[in-house]
Amino acid sequence: MTEIQQTRRKKRIFSGMQPSGEAHLGNYLGALRRWVSMQDEYDCVWCIVDDHAITSGGDPVDMPSSVFDLAVSFLAVGLDPERSIIFVQSDVHEHTELAWLFNAVTPVGDLERMTQYKDKAQHFESIPAGILNYPILQAADILLYKADAVPVGEDQRQHLELTREVARKFNARYGETFPITEPLIGEDVGRILGLDGDTKMSKSLGNTVGILAEPDAVWDRVRTAVTDPQRVRREDPGRPEVCNVFSLHRFFTDENARTDIDAGCRSAELGCVDCKRILSDNIEISFAPYRERAAHYRAHPNEVGYVLDQGAERARTIASETMEEVRHKMGLQWRNALL
Ligand code: TRP
Numbered sequence: 061m062t063e064i065q066q067t068r069r070k071k072r073i074f075s076g077m078q079p080s081g082e083a084h085l086g087n088y089l090g091a092l093r094r095w096v097s098m099q100d101e102y103d104c105v106w107c108i109v110d111d112h113a114i115t116s117g118g119d120p121v122d123m124p125s126s127v128f129d130l131a132v133s134f135l136a137v138g139l140d141p142e143r144s145i146i147f148v149q150s151d152v153h154e155h156t157e158l159a160w161l162f163n164a165v166t167p168v169g170d171l172e173r174m175t176q177y178k179d180k181a182q183h184f185e186s187i188p189a190g191i192l193n194y195p196i197l198q199a200a201d202i203l204l205y206k207a208d209a210v211p212v213g214e215d216q217r218q219h220l221e222l223t224r225e226v227a228r229k230f231n232a233r234y235g236e237t238f239p240i241t242e243p244l245i246g247e248d249v250g251r252i253l254g255l256d257g258d259t260k261m262s263k264s265l266g267n268t269v270g271i272l273a274e275p276d277a278v279w280d281r282v283r284t285a286v287t288d289p290q291r292v293r294r295e296d297p298g299r300p301e302v303c304n305v306f307s308l309h310r311f312f313t314d315e316n317a318r319t320d321i322d323a324g325c326r327s328a329e330l331g332c333v334d335c336k337r338i339l340s341d342n343i344e345i346s347f348a349p350y351r352e353r354a355a356h357y358r359a360h361p362n363e364v365g366y367v368l369d370q371g372a373e374r375a376r377t378i379a380s381e382t383m384e385e386v387r388h389k390m391g392l393q394w395r396n397a398l399l
Contacts, residue, residue: 073102073244074207076109076149076198078116079126083133084268085343086252086261089311090213092271094246096138098211104144105205105375106134111149111156112197115190131364133271136354147371149201154379158200159193161390165229166196166222174218199223203230203238204379211244215260234389257286257304272354275344282340287332288325298325298332305336312342 075095077083083092098104108130110123118126127148139146149155171177171192181187202210202223210220220243227238254260254267261268269281287305291298300306300322309318321338324330357364387393 070101070103071208072105072205073098073209073211074105074107074202074205075211076107076112076201077130078113079108079110079123079130080113080263081126081129082270082272083130083137084261084263084270086254086268087133088137088271089252090246090261091211092134092137092139094211099140099143102209105207106139106144106146107149107201107375108134108147109149109201112194115188115194117188128361128364131368132354132357133350135357135364135367136272136350141367141371145371145374146367147375148368151368151372152204152375152379154204154376154383155197155200157383158204158379158386159197161386162196162200162203162226162230163193164390165233166199166226168192170222170225171195174222176215176219195219195222196226199226202241203227204382205375206239206382207241208239209242209244211246214245217243217245234386237385237389252307253304255281255285255304257289269343271347272351274351275340278344278347279337279340282336282343283333285336285339287335291332294331295328297328300325305332305339309335309339309342312339312346 075091077087077091095104095106108127110127113123113126131146131148134146135141174195177192177194180191184191198219199222202220203226210216210223212220220241224240227240231237252261254262254265255269256265256267259265259267269278273281282305285305285308288298288300288303290296291303303325306318306321306325309321313321317338321330321335325335388396391397
């Protein structure tokens with residue numbers, strides 16, 4: 061039996077994350093903790109999308125360690141190579157190949173309508189085509205594995221819609237080939253703000269904290285977090301409902317303790333620094349097992365290499381089957397047709 065047939069009993073999901081080094085709180089809350097919990101129910105493919113990352117123009121020298129550190133984060137939080145395929149996009153050349161072929165069925169107008177494209181394009185005087193074509197590569201990632209569904213945040217809904225459109229167009233023109241992949245939009249953690257209380261958590265904005273950070277480093281970041289702006293002095297009562305630190309407690313602090321924090325904040329018995337200390341301690345406790353596992357993988361980089369090699373091999377098995385079908389349908393197998 062081929063890998064596709066063996067694994068088709070469960071629904072297949074695919075998701076990708078750009079390699080920007082060690083995962084941070086936003087990656088964890090928005091994606092990773094959900095991915096970990098999906099591994100029994102679904103046949104999962106998790107990809108570190110370095111081919112996507114080149115469109116943002118980072119220094120090539122940093123790429124290998126960014127990929128490695130994200131892989132360590134994946135394994136540390138519990139993405140499990142026994143149950144899931146975990147691999148690096150550039151190790152499986154079929155991604156870029158299929159993306160090229162999808163150019164044939166993707167209207168430029170659809171790409172130009174993407175809000176992420178419009179946002180990113182503003183930062184360039186001369187817009188690289190890769191920024192425009194980014195969602196085609198994303199469609200290729202997903203459809204190469206004929207994924208039934210994709211767990212993503214609200215911010216990727218439009219890219220998923222484009223993926224579905226690419227599948228529909230391809231099927232209409234070349235015959236039924238791809239599923240119309242469903243988005244599995246998580247709870248809207250896109251609205252969890254960074255520690256600045258102002259913008260979405262992102263490493264480049266420096267408003268988050270690495271999930272593998274040492275306790276002192278966690279506290280260093282969390283103590284700078286912005287709280288209720290109207291609570292200026294220690295003795296001012298606070299409003300937990302508008303406080304970003306309070307909203308973060310919901311992921312790390314149990315309900316009873318949160319009830320106490322809520323009351324203490326409103327009565328001003330509990331200061332913001334105390335409240336942040338509790339948050340920081342609870343983050344440290346929650347992530348301690350991840351730090352431990354990460355230390356193991358950092359000390360044994362070959363184990364990470366092995367996992368990614370195995371993952372790429374399994375991914376390639378599926379990808380090459382899809383590509384064979386696609387090339388055939390698109391008339392790109394002249395030898396088979398004629399000789
Ligand atoms: N564009 C996604 C992001 O920035 C990353 C990504 C690439 C992805 N390929 C994907 C997500 C395929 C889901 C499925 O978050």
